[in-house]
Amino acid sequence: MVLARLTEWAEREEAVRALVVTSGRAREDDTVDALSDYDVIAVLTDVERFDPEAAYGPPLARWGDEHDVHGVRTLFRGTLYEDWVKVDWSLWPVEAARLVAERGLTDDLDVGYRVLLDKDALAAGWPPASFRAHIPSPPTEAEYLAVVEEFWWSASYIGKSLWRGERFFSRFVLDVDIRHGVLRRMLEWLIEIDHDWSLRPGAYGRGMERLLPADVLADLEATYAVDGWEAFDRTAALFRRVARSVGDALGYAYPKRVDDIASARLAELR
Numbered sequence: 158m159v160l161a162r163l164t165e166w167a168e169r170e171e172a173v174r175a176l177v178v179t180s181g182r183a184r185e186d187d188t189v190d191a192l193s194d195y196d197v198i199a200v201l202t203d204v205e206r207f208d209p210e211a212a213y214g215p216p217l218a219r220w221g222d223e224h225d226v227h228g229v230r231t232l233f234r235g236t237l238y239e240d241w242v243k244v245d246w247s248l249w250p251v252e253a254a255r256l257v258a259e260r261g262l263t264d265d266l267d268v269g270y271r272v273l274l275d276k277d278a279l280a281a282g283w284p285p286a287s288f289r290a291h292i293p294s295p296p297t298e299a300e301y302l303a304v305v306e307e308f309w310w311s312a313s314y315i316g317k318s319l320w321r322g323e324r325f326f327s328r329f330v331l332d333v334d335i336r337h338g339v340l341r342r343m344l345e346w347l348i349e350i351d352h353d354w355s356l357r358p359g360a361y362g363r364g365m366e367r368l369l370p371a372d373v374l375a376d377l378e379a380t381y382a383v384d385g386w387e388a389f390d391r392t393a394a395l396f397r398r399v400a401r402s403v404g405d406a407l408g409y410a411y412p413k414r415v416d417d418i419a420s421a422r423l424a425e426l427r
Contacts (some may be wrong), residue, residue, distance in 0.1 A: 159213075174254075176199055178196065180194075180265075183196075194244070196245045198265070200250075201249065215239045216237065217237050217238060219235065221235070226249060232248040258280075267286050267290035291358070305415065308335060308340070311335050315327050315335075380392045
């Protein structure tokens with residue numbers, strides 16, 4: 158219903174030359190549910206004059222950014238409408254669409270796309286999606302070791318902030334730098350190993366709960382139930398366990414000496 162409504166608008170608007178849906182809504186895979194966003198590329202004769210209200214209805218909240226497609230400036234307009242439909246609009250000049258036919262798909266298209274409207278056959282020369290965009294490659298040993306060392310580097314701030322009574326900052330380091338940074342990367346590598354490096358991780362760990370082994374997921378969820386030192390202890394134990402599993406699978410030795418020295422220093426602060 159939403160895509161049909163957007164297509165009807167695009168058909169009426171002379172400035173809209175093509176409309177393309179990308180990502181999950183284009184693939185119609187099992188990641189899509191009733192709350193999924195609509196990722197839509199609108200190819201326009203003038204991107205600056207785009208009106209999100211005319212396209213669908215009254216916006217409730219908006220966020221904007223700029224990108225480029227093969228060197229051509231494009232606009233991003235994330236729009237949450239009053240009925241709670243969220244459309245992530247990518248606004249492309251006509252030249253950007255033409256360049257895709259010449260130079261290949263962008264990552265946003267390679268994850269899957271479906272042309273809803275194409276008044277000038279701009280997408281006629283686009284290659285089919287390979288669905289390989291954003292799928293990680295196995296890390297090199299140097300990349301693996303860098304993530305392990307970054308964990309313990311960040312852990313030093315946990316120790317310092319808890320020693321100083323700075324619980325708010327310690328929580329930032331644990332949640333942002335560690336859980337959503339290095340732990341997330343290590344968990345994604347574990348998932349890729351179990352799936353032969355064929356999966357595309359969700360942004361910022363989205364959908365990870367469906368892919369992790371049940372015991373690993375249980376340990377991850379347990380890190381959220383506590384705070385302070387206990388939260389760090391549980392997180393460190395999980396990271397250590399997963400990092401060793403990833404290292405064993407890739408033939409890389411876990412840097413135990415780094416772990417031992419950092420853990421001892423943290424124990425002194427505690």
